[in-house]
Amino acid sequence: xxxxxxxxxxxxxAVLAAEHAVVYGYGVVGGRVDEGRRAEARAAYDAHRARRDxxxxxxxxxxxxxxxxxxGYALPFAVADSAAAVxxxxxxxxxxxxxxxxxxxxxxxxxxxxxxxxxREAAVRAAxxxxxxxxxxxxxxxxxxxxxxxxxPATASVTPAA
Numbered sequence: 001x002x003x004x005x006x007x008x009x010x011x012x013x014a015v016l017a018a019e020h021a022v023v024y025g026y027g028v029v030g031g032r033v034d035e036g037r038r039a040e041a042r043a044a045y046d047a048h049r050a051r052r053d054x055x056x057x058x059x060x061x062x063x064x065x066x067x068x069x070x071x072g073y074a075l076p077f078a079v080a081d082s083a084a085a086v087x088x089x090x091x092x093x094x095x096x097x098x099x100x101x102x103x104x105x106x107x108x109x110x111x112x113x114x115x116x117x118x119x120r121e122a123a124v125r126a127a128x129x130x131x132x133x134x135x136x137x138x139x140x141x142x143x144x145x146x147x148x149x150x151x152x153p154a155t156a157s158v159t160p161a162a
Contacts, residue, residue: 004062011099011106012059013067015115018099019052020069025092028075032085041089044125048096051118058111086129093126 004012026045033041059066079088100119104112 005106008103008106008108008111009059009062009064011103012055012062012111013064015096015099015103015118016052016055016059017067018096019048019055020067021073022048022092022096023052024069024073025075025088028079029085029089029092032079032082033089034082037082037086040128041085044089044093047121047125090126090129093122093129097122097126 023045026041026048030038030041030045056066075088076091077084077088079085097119100115100122103115104119107115
């Protein structure tokens, strides 16, 4: 196993789990979002799939078994129309940014740089979906304050379905 701390591997696996959930969530977004934003949803979906696949290779390269995707995930709210799909996309990006911030904190070197780039990309996508930015992208859920969608970020997430 390459020189990596347990904290770093745990954070890397958490990012992988979050990317699995985001890929699932963008499947929902793509099915509900208006035609005008469908290309944006597809680009985000493709970007998260690519990151997920790279993370799986990275975890394997460290001699660990990558965390598997769940069969399904519970969404933080009902997604019945395009407006809800847009809110979900922003929420997905906020959530994954938060998990990447944990990896930035735990990692060093190139892995830290890659995690910071992924956090930045998620923050930019969230701002595009939302139509505005937040002061510290990815950190709102760490404070327990209500997020931009009016939900408590500590409890509203895309989680594996029971």
